Structure formats: C-alpha cells, structure tokens
Amino acid sequence: MLNVEMKAEENKTLSKNRWLVIVLIVALIVGSSCYLLGKSQGASKYIKEQELNIALNKCELEALGDIEGPIYVTGHKSPDTDTVGSCIAYAALLQKLGYDAKPVVLGRINNESRYVLEKANIEEPELLEDAGGCNMVLVDHSEFEQSADGLSDATVIAIIDHHSDGSVKTGNRLIYDARPLGSTATIIWMRYRNYGIEIDKDTALAMIGSIYSDTEALSNDTTTFADEEAVKALSKIAGFSDLDTFWKEMHEAALSYEGMTDEEIFHNDYKEYECAGVHYGIGVIKASDKETAMDIADRMDEAMASAKRSSGMDMVFAQIRYDVGDNTYTYLLPSDEEALEVLKAGFGDTWEFDGKGYLTSPGVSRKSVVVPVITEVLNQFPHE
Numbered sequence: 001m002l003n004v005e006m007k008a009e010e011n012k013t014l015s016k017n018r019w020l021v022i023v024l025i026v027a028l029i030v031g032s033s034c035y036l037l038g039k040s041q042g043a044s045k046y047i048k049e050q051e052l053n054i055a056l057n058k059c060e061l062e063a064l065g066d067i068e069g070p071i072y073v074t075g076h077k078s079p080d081t082d083t084v085g086s087c088i089a090y091a092a093l094l095q096k097l098g099y100d101a102k103p104v105v106l107g108r109i110n111n112e113s114r115y116v117l118e119k120a121n122i123e124e125p126e127l128l129e130d131a132g133g134c135n136m137v138l139v140d141h142s143e144f145e146q147s148a149d150g151l152s153d154a155t156v157i158a159i160i161d162h163h164s165d166g167s168v169k170t171g172n173r174l175i176y177d178a179r180p181l182g183s184t185a186t187i188i189w190m191r192y193r194n195y196g197i198e199i200d201k202d203t204a205l206a207m208i209g210s211i212y213s214d215t216e217a218l219s220n221d222t223t224t225f226a227d228e229e230a231v232k233a234l235s236k237i238a239g240f241s242d243l244d245t246f247w248k249e250m251h252e253a254a255l256s257y258e259g260m261t262d263e264e265i266f267h268n269d270y271k272e273y274e275c276a277g278v279h280y281g282i283g284v285i286k287a288s289d290k291e292t293a294m295d296i297a298d299r300m301d302e303a304m305a306s307a308k309r310s311s312g313m314d315m316v317f318a319q320i321r322y323d324v325g326d327n328t329y330t331y332l333l334p335s336d337e338e339a340l341e342v343l344k345a346g347f348g349d350t351w352e353f354d355g356k357g358y359l360t361s362p363g364v365s366r367k368s369v370v371v372p373v374i375t376e377v378l379n380q381f382p383h384e
C-alpha cells in the first residue's frame with residue numbers, strides 16, 4: 001500500500017517536471033525567435049537607413065544629370081600632398097558610387113607626396129595637360145590661377161576645398177563643399193562618413209599623409225577636432241599605428257631637394273593669387289634649420305626673378321620655413337622693391353626685417369596669415 005502511494009507520488013513529480021521542461025523549451029524557442037526576428041528587423045532597418053543615406057547624399061550628383069565621359073578629379077598646380085591624397089580619395093569615392101572618375105595632377109608631385117604614395121602602394125596620378133571639354137572636380141583649391149589650363153572650357157561639377165572662396169566661377173549648378181578644416185582630405189573623410197561608404201586601406205594611408213602634411217602632424221593652428229578624429233579613424237582602417245615614424249620620414253622626404261634646380265625648389269609648393277588687379281605668387285620652401293633656410297634664401301633671388309618673368313606675375317614671394325625646437329619659423333622674401341613695399345605695409349610693425357626679408361613669429365602659414373595680410377594690403381593700396 002505504502003509502495004503504491006509512493007509510486008503514485010513519484011509519477012506526479014515526474015510529470016510535473018516534464019511539463020516544466022516542455023514549458024521552458026517552448027519559452028526558449030519563442031524567446032529566441034523573437035530575439036532573432038528583432039535582430040533581423042534591426043539589421044534590415046539599418047540596411048534601409050544605409051540605402052537612404054546613400055540615396056540622400058547621391059542626390060547632389062544625380063541632380064547634375066547624365067555626366068558624359070570621365071570625371072577628372074584634380075588638385076592645384078605645384079601639387080602638395082593634400083592635393084595628391086585628396087584627388088585620389090575623392091576619385092575613389094566617386095568610383096564606389098558608380099562614376100567613371102580618375103585622379104589627375106597638374107605637375108610634378110613633390111618628394112613628400114612620392115614617399116606617401118610609395119608607402120600606401122598607390123600609383124602616381126596621371127598628368128592632365130588640358131582640362132578643355134572635360135568634366136572636372138576641383139579639390140584643395142578654387143582659384144583659376146592655381147587650376148588646370150583650359151578650365152574655362154571645362155564643366156566644373158564640384159569644388160571641395162578648405163581655402164578661402166576663390167576665383168573659379170562656373171555659371172552652372174555645382175557641388176560646393178568648403179569647410180575651414182586642416183586639410184581637404186578631412187572634408188573628404190567626412191563625405192565618406194556621410195555616405196556610410198568604406199575607405200580602402202591604401203587610400204586611408206594616403207589621406208593620413210594629406211592631413212599630416214597640411215597640419216604638420218596635427219600641430220599647426222589650422223588643425224581642428226575633425227582632423228584629429230579623421231587621423232584616428234583612418235589609421236585604424238589602414239592598420240597603421242607608427243605615425244611618428246611616418247611623419248619623420250615624410251618630413252625628411254619633404255626636405256630633400258636632391259636633383260632639383262633652384263627654380264624647381266621655388267616651385268615645389270608654389271601658388272598664385274590675384275587681388276585688386278595684382279597677380280602674385282608665393283613659393284613655400286621647407287628647410288631643416290635656420291642655417292639651411294639662409295642658404296636656400298641666397299639661392300632664391302635669381303629663382304624668384306626668373307619665376308616672376310616666366311609666369312608674368314606682378315610680384316612673387318619666397319616663404320622659407322624652418323624649425324627651432326618645436327616651433328616653425330618663417331623667413332619671408334620679396335622678389336623686388338614693390339613686393340618689399342607690400343611686406344613692409346603688412347608686416348613692418350610686427351616682424352623683424354634683416355635687410356633682405358622678414359623673420360616671423362612661429363606658426364605662420366601661407367593660408368592663414370601671409371595671404372590674408374597681403375590681401376588686406378593690396379585692397380588698401382590699389383595697384384596702379
């Protein structure tokens with residue numbers, strides 16, 4: 001009797017446990033399928049968001065209508081590393097969007113850019129002789145004087161720049177993205193982000209080179225939070241962390257003027273401007289120290305005179321930059337008496353004149369100090 005009762009009790013517990021297991025399994029199945037369903041819904045929502053993002057950003061290109069023939073992406077004449085990296089990066093973005101885009105340059109690329117491209121395993125962009133009849137995207141400049149020959153007969157479809165608004169006028173609707181950031185490559189990084197499109201490993205390294213070159217490894221006064229974040233993100237993509245060595249080697253490459261004539265050195269990082277009817281050019285030359293800077297200065301007299309003659313400029317300036325400790329100083333030289341008058345009016349009260357040129361306080365860049373001051377002087381004293 002007792003045994004029978006015990007057996008019945010055991011059976012009861014067993015069937016109770018069985019039910020518990022069944023309920024648990026069902027709960028598990030329902031729970032996990034809800035989770036998976038939610039996840040897949042989240043994923044598809046994400047994909048939809050991405051598609052919307054790309055569609056929204058692509059509007060600006062599609063609104064330009066059918067673009068026939070290739071799109072050439074170019075930076076300025078006397079290409080620097082920002083110009084080179086930016087034309088490569090922006091052409092790559094357009095390619096990823098399905099456009100026939102090609103990076104091009106308007107002259108010999110400098111030794112610093114050459115080093116960066118070698119490191120990134122990227123071929124040098126081809127030279128564009130004449131932009132007449134081409135579809136053009138201008139990066140890192142918006143001045144006619146600095147752009148491709150034949151540009152007035154081209155269709156400019158976009159300008160991506162971080163300088164002041166320049167003289168290029170198109171008369172047609174275009175994409176115009178100008179932001180006062182440290183480099184054009186930073187603006188392009190943000191445009192990739194807006195699209196949600198991934199940057200290639202090699203392109204990422206070239207873009208770091210661009211940002212480092214223009215901001216002097218994120219140290220000069222034009223550097224912004226965006227430039228810093230861009231370098232962080234790009235070095236992750238490039239799988240590249242030894243940025244200090246990279247910068248050191250870029251700098252060494254930039255300072256080696258081996259095999260270059262004085263005039264080529266003057267034109268290495270040279271830009272032309274126009275203000276109040278005055279056409280002028282400024283060549284920036286980097287030197288390792290003050291002594292080298294003074295040696296280069298001696299060689300620039302004849303180089304500036306011949307550059308002025310051959311370019312038809314009213315005046316040219318050589319801006320020689322050299323480091324003392326962590327600071328970068330500028331030695332600013334005029335091509336002639338008239339150019340000296342402009343420097344005297346702009347900088348006479350603040351900088352030291354050594355009988356030949358002006359020695360400045362640290363951190364003076366062509367873009368943020370020299371050009372704005374010369375512009376102010378030329379606007380105040382119109383050229384006759």
Ligand SMILES: [Mn+2]
Pocket residue numbers: 082083140162182183184214
């Ligand atoms: Mn730039």
